[in-house]
Amino acid sequence: MAKQLQPAHNRKGILGALALVAVAVGLYWSLVVAPPDAYQGEVQRIMYLHLPSILIAYLSYFLVFIGSGLYLWKREKRDDILAHAAAEIGVLFTALTIIEGSIWGRPTWGVWWTWDARLTLTAILLLIYVGYLMLRSLIEDENRAATAAAVLGIIGFLDIPLIHMSVYWWRTLHQPPSILRPDKLPWENVHPSMLTALTISFVGFLLLYFYLLSLRYRIGEMRQEIQALRLKRGA
Amino acid sequence: MTLLGQAYLLLWKDVLLELRRRDSLLTMFFFGTLLLFVFHFSFDLAPERVPEMAPALLWLAFLFTGTLGLAQLFQAERENNCFDALLLSPLDRGALFLAKTGFNLILMVLVEIVVIPLFWILFNLRSWNLLPQVFLVTLLGTIGFCVLGTLMSAITLRARARELLLPLVLFPLMIPVILATIRCMEEVLRTGQFGDALPWLRLLLGFDVIFLTAGVLIFDRVIES
Amino acid sequence: MRAWGFVAAAYGIVWGVILLYLYSLKRRYNQAAAKLNELRSDGGQR
Numbered sequence: 139m140a141k142q143l144q145p146a147h148n149r150k151g152i153l154g155a156l157a158l159v160a161v162a163v164g165l166y167w168s169l170v171v172a173p174p175d176a177y178q179g180e181v182q183r184i185m186y187l188h189l190p191s192i193l194i195a196y197l198s199y200f201l202v203f204i205g206s207g208l209y210l211w212k213r214e215k216r217d218d219i220l221a222h223a224a225a226e227i228g229v230l231f232t233a234l235t236i237i238e239g240s241i242w243g244r245p246t247w248g249v250w251w252t253w254d255a256r257l258t259l260t261a262i263l264l265l266i267y268v269g270y271l272m273l274r275s276l277i278e279d280e281n282r283a284a285t286a287a288a289v290l291g292i293i294g295f296l297d298i299p300l301i302h303m304s305v306y307w308w309r310t311l312h313q314p315p316s317i318l319r320p321d322k323l324p325w326e327n328v329h330p331s332m333l334t335a336l337t338i339s340f341v342g343f344l345l346l347y348f349y350l351l352s353l354r355y356r357i358g359e360m361r362q363e364i365q366a367l368r369l370k371r372g373a
Numbered sequence: 374m375t376l377l378g379q380a381y382l383l384l385w386k387d388v389l390l391e392l393r394r395r396d397s398l399l400t401m402f403f404f405g406t407l408l409l410f411v412f413h414f415s416f417d418l419a420p421e422r423v424p425e426m427a428p429a430l431l432w433l434a435f436l437f438t439g440t441l442g443l444a445q446l447f448q449a450e451r452e453n454n455c456f457d458a459l460l461l462s463p464l465d466r467g468a469l470f471l472a473k474t475g476f477n478l479i480l481m482v483l484v485e486i487v488v489i490p491l492f493w494i495l496f497n498l499r500s501w502n503l504l505p506q507v508f509l510v511t512l513l514g515t516i517g518f519c520v521l522g523t524l525m526s527a528i529t530l531r532a533r534a535r536e537l538l539l540p541l542v543l544f545p546l547m548i549p550v551i552l553a554t555i556r557c558m559e560e561v562l563r564t565g566q567f568g569d570a571l572p573w574l575r576l577l578l579g580f581d582v583i584f585l586t587a588g589v590l591i592f593d594r595v596i597e598s
Numbered sequence: 599m600r601a602w603g604f605v606a607a608a609y610g611i612v613w614g615v616i617l618l619y620l621y622s623l624k625r626r627y628n629q630a631a632a633k634l635n636e637l638r639s640d641g642g643q644r
Contacts, residue, residue, distance in 0.1 A: 279531065307573070
């Protein structure tokens with residue numbers, strides 16, 4: 139039985155190792171090689187975390203959408219497991235994005251929070267998918283929970299462009315006439331090593347994401363099998 | 374029988390049930406009015422500021438009132454095990470979705486028809502001539518609410534803490550509708566016409582169409598047992 | 599120099615949380631694997 143797990147286990151191990159390397163190189167580039175920004179100073183380095191984080195979150199929610207759609211269509215448990223795993227990790231990275239954005243905002247805008255379009259959108263995203271996770275945990279029956287979550291996974295994702303539009307319009311139409319224009323990233327004179335740092339960081343995050351996803355997915359699979367075995371035993 | 378035909382039948386059944394006892398309608402109506410009173414005490418608005426705040430207050434009142442209605446939406450089916458009967462019949466599940474959405478819409482519109490003029494009276498607004506535009510915006514927003522609300526109501530049927538969970542999952546999804554209706558109404562009350570608010574109106578329309586379609590298509594998979 | 603404080607906070611929190619999550623995943627993974635092995639080997643005996 140253990141032998142069966144080996145190939146998958148090895149693949150995960152390699153993925154994990156690759157992720158570790160990419161992350162380490164990314165960290166080095168972000169913190170040491172890339173120069174500080176002309177306007178934001180050292181604080182701009184937080185962007186090497188912030189941008190990959192939010193992109194990974196969106197990727198994750200896209201996977202939730204795909205998994206949800208496939209599950210409603212084919213009713214295959216593995217799609218549901220994927221959706222659940224992706225939602226959990228998506229929430230993690232969304233929360234991190236908000237924290238990073240907030241920490242970046244304090245020295246840049248002087249405040250820990252502002253209702254600018256980006257932060258607001260990220261917060262809404264968090265609310266939707268935390269709701270997804272709560273929905274799953276509050277429904278007893280496995281199949282009903284999976285169906286309910288799948289519906290939310292689809293509807294939530296379809297809503298995202300609409301939420302984007304409405305929040306951006308809201309914020310740009312009501313822009314207060316002050317120095318605080320936080321919608322724009324003041325990226326002037328982008329030094330090439332900054333782009334490199336960003337790219338390597340993103341690759342690192344991406345590999346890390348798939349590593350975490352593969353672990354979480356496997357956990358879901360195992361739980362599924364455990365349940366099935368228990369049922370067979372009549373436990 | 375066509376999808377709409379089926380939906381109409383199911384809708385008519387709910388309307389008849391409601392006509393007999395009027396539970397949901399009356400509760401929603403009184404709750405909406407109660408909220409207006411509470412808002413009046415909470416906000417203590419100067420008369421000049423009321424037109425600014427009116428759209429937001431109105432919409433909050435309708436959101437909470439509507440949520441009440443949603444909690445009741447599938448009550449009759451749950452109590453009498455009608456779901457099994459519905460599932461066994463050759464009905465298109467999409468028709469059930471349209472019927473339930475339509476029913477909640479009717480309830481909310483009836484409440485709004487009374488509460489909006491009431492609001493104008495209680496808060497001493499003068500712009501009675503603008504009521505048609507206000508109603509239009511409210512209607513479009515209510516459609517969006519009912520569409521998503523019915524979906525969320527259906528999927529949370531068997532959840533624990535259902536009364537808390539339903540708003541929790543519904544409200545974030547409603548944000549485009551909330552923003553669009555309030556901005557539209559603000560513009561109308563400010564200038565008397567839609568003008569700058571036309572994009573918001575289009576957004577509302579798009580929202581309604583997208584999720585009505587999605588709802589009809591998905592509902593098939595939602596009610597399984 | 600204050601700036602590096604924010605950078606440190608951001609990087610520290612992010613990687614700290616990710617490591618915690620990774621730890622949580624590993625734990626759940628091992629628990630599930632153990633349970634699974636237990637159930638599978640039980641089956642052989644029954």
